[in-house]
Amino acid sequence: MNQAAPKPPTLYIEGPAFWTPTLPGWDAARAAFRGEGALADPPAKRPSPQVLAPAERRRAPDTVALALEVAAAALAGSGRNAADVPCVFTSAHGDLSINDYMCSTLASDPKGLSPTKFHNSVHNAAVGYWTIGTGCMAASNAVSAYEHSFASGLLEAAVQSACDQEPVLLVGYDAPTVGALTSVTDSRGLLAVALVIASEPSERTVAALDWSLVSEDGTAAAATPPRSEAAKSLAEINPMAASLGLFESLAHLDDGNVGGAGSPVDLPLSASLSLRLQLRPLARG
Template identity: 55%
Template structure:
C-alpha cells in the first residue's frame, strides 16, 4: 500500500470543491456545522435523525440510520453544487458499515438462524447506502464502497481524486458511520451518527475552493477543532479536521491516511 500511495502522491492530485453536505447529532446541515465551528452554539430543535427526501416516506422510515445519513448528506452536497445527482459517479466510505445490523445478524445467526429478517440481511452489506443512493437518485454511474479503518475517509478521498485524474469530470464522495452496539462495541467503538459529502470536480469554478493533496510519513492525533471535539467518538471522526478547516476558512488540514502515513490537504 505505501508504494502505491507514493506513486499516486507524485501525480499531485487535486480537485475543485463544488458542494458540501454535513450531518451530525445536533448539527443537521453544513450551515449549522459551519456556524458551530465558528461560535460554538448548537442550533435549537435539531432533528434526532436525518430524513432524506430522496426516499419515499415508507422507505425513509424503514431505512437504517447509516443509509439515512449517507443519502441526506449526498443529496445536500449535490444541491449545493448545482449538480444532478443521477449524473455523478460516487464513492461511499464507511469504517464499519452498519454495526447495529451486524450485531443483530450475529446474534440471530447464533440463536435462531431461520428467523433472520430478509430486510435486515440486505441492509447488512457494506455497500447498502450506495445501493439505496443509486436507486433513489436513478444514478447509472459507477458507485464504489470503501473501508480502511481510521484512514477510511482519506482513502475514499484518494479514490475520488484518482477517478477525476483518470477522466471523470465530477465525483461525489460520501462518508458516514453510526454507533456500534453489543460485543462489537468493545473492539470497534463508535458513538453517535455522522456523515459528510463532497462534490469534487476537475475544472476550476469561480468562488469554489481548490483542494490539493500530498502524502507524507508521520502520524496525526485527534482533531482539536469544534467539529472534531463535538463528534470525536464516531468512527468517521478522522475526517473532521478537514471540515473544521473548511468551516473556518483555513488553508490546510492533516488526515490519517494509513499506518505511518498522513494526507496533507491544501485548501486554496
C-alpha cells in the same frame, strides 16, 4: 537517479454537507466551527432523505438515511445532476446495529432472520440505495479502511476525479456500536459528511484543493486535531470524525485573503502514509 513524484493536479470542492444530531446541516456546522453558533439542543432526530420513496424511507436503517441526506445536500450544493455523478461511499463499519442483530439472531434463531435486515446488512447498502433512488448509472464504489476510512475514501474520489476528469461525489458515514461489538470498536453516534470533488472550477466551487501523499521518516504525519469546541465535542463520535479537520478548514476558508492558504490538513492513511490537503479560496470575478 530517483525523480520526484509528479505533483497531483489541483482539484475543486463543491457542496460540502455535514450531519450529526447536534449539528444537523452544513450551515449549523460551519457556524459552530467558526464560534458563531451553538450545538442543537435537543439534538435533531435522524434525517428523512427525500431521495427514497416513503415506504423505503421508513425501512431504511440509520446509516442509509444519514448517508443519503448528506449525499443529496452535496449534490444540491454543487448544482449537478445526481444521475450523472460517479460516487464513492466510505464507512468504517457499515451498519453496526444490523450486524449485531444478524449475529445475535443467527446464534439464537437463524430461521427468524429478517430478509429486510439481511438486505441492509451489506457494506454497500447505502450506495445501492443512492444509485437506485437517483437513477445513477455512473460508477459507484463502497470503501472501508477502518479508522482510515474517510482518508481512503477521499483519496479514492480524488484519484478518480483527477484521472477521469469528472466530478465525483464523496460520502462518509458511520453509526453507533451496539451489543457485543462494543467490546471491539467504539463508535458512539451518528456522523456523516459529503462533498463533490471536481477536476475543474465552477461557479459552485467553494475551495481549491491541493493534495499529496506524505511520509515523515517512514511514519504518517499526525492527524490534524479539531480546533473549535464544537469539533472537539465530536472527536470521538465515530471514525468519520477524521473529516473534522477538513470541514473546519472549509468553515474558516474566507478568514484570510483570497488566494492565500491556511494550515494543511493531514489525514493518516496508514501507520506510514498520510494524505495532506491544502485548501485555497478562489478569486471571483
